[in-house]
Amino acid sequence: xxxxxxxxxxxxxxxxxxxxxxxxxxxxxxxxxxxxxxxxxxxxxxxxxxxxxxxxxxxxxxxxxxxxxxxxxxxxxxxxxxxxxxxxxxxxxxxxxxxxxxxxxxxxxxxxxxxxxxxxxxxxxxxxxxxxxxxxxxxxxxxxxxxxxxxxxxxxxxxxxxxxxxxxxxxxxxxxxxxxxxxxxxxxxxxxxxxxxxxxxxxxxxxxxxxxxxxxxxxxxxxxxxxxxxxxxxxxx
Numbered sequence: 001x002x003x004x005x006x007x008x009x010x011x012x013x014x015x016x017x018x019x020x021x022x023x024x025x026x027x028x029x030x031x032x033x034x035x036x037x038x039x040x041x042x043x044x045x046x047x048x049x050x051x052x053x054x055x056x057x058x059x060x061x062x063x064x065x066x067x068x069x070x071x072x073x074x075x076x077x078x079x080x081x082x083x084x085x086x087x088x089x090x091x092x093x094x095x096x097x098x099x100x101x102x103x104x105x106x107x108x109x110x111x112x113x114x115x116x117x118x119x120x121x122x123x124x125x126x127x128x129x130x131x132x133x134x135x136x137x138x139x140x141x142x143x144x145x146x147x148x149x150x151x152x153x154x155x156x157x158x159x160x161x162x163x164x165x166x167x168x169x170x171x172x173x174x175x176x177x178x179x180x181x182x183x184x185x186x187x188x189x190x191x192x193x194x195x196x197x198x199x200x201x202x203x204x205x206x207x208x209x210x211x212x213x214x215x216x217x218x219x220x221x222x223x224x225x226x227x228x229x230x231x232x233x234x235x236x237x
């Protein structure tokens with residue numbers, strides 16, 4: 001499939017599924033969504049700071065508490081209401097299997113960098129390949145992947161707290177601990193990207209400028225890939 005064909009496909013997908021009533025109603029509230037991005041980005045930066053000092057039990061406990069107080073449901077609910085999730089559930093073997101850089105807005109890498117993720121452009125590339133290989137099948141249900149994000153985060157926070165309360169365990173830079181941090185980071189990065197994408201949707205589609213719908217769907221697919229990889233890492237830690 002050429003870039004032009006893929007762009008045409010994603011544009012049609014956006015036009016079929018995106019809830020124009022949701023867009024014209026002025027939702028999501030820009031301030032609330034902006035707050036979500038700020039809060040989750042701050043937690044992500046703290047995560048990577050603690051990652052470098054993971055032998056510090058006090059920091060681990062503070063991080064666990066921060067993650068417990070973090071709620072991802074608002075972003076996920078808005079993805080549902082906007083129609084993005086239903087769009088992604090239709091033919092994931094095309095949307096995810098054909099995902100490419102040209103369908104990803106530059107803002108996604110900027111949001112990941114703001115969340116403390118180094119080499120954000122490389123992260124985008126890796127997520128594209130993950131999406132193609134792990135989600136780009138007819139059997140995939142992207143909406144179910146996204147709905148696991150909040151519960152996976154809370155379970156990961158509990159594991160961090162248990163680690164901090166286990167003498168000697170937190171000092172060990174084990175592969176298990178690295179996967180725990182990486183999994184959490186993927187969840188947060190994906191949710192930040194999803195929230196930014198919803199703001200992109202309100203700013204471009206309501207204008208209206210339906211031709212940019214392909215960027216909305218492409219960005220959402222990248223967000224699902226990040227969340228999916230995070231859930232997978234945490235499940236296998």
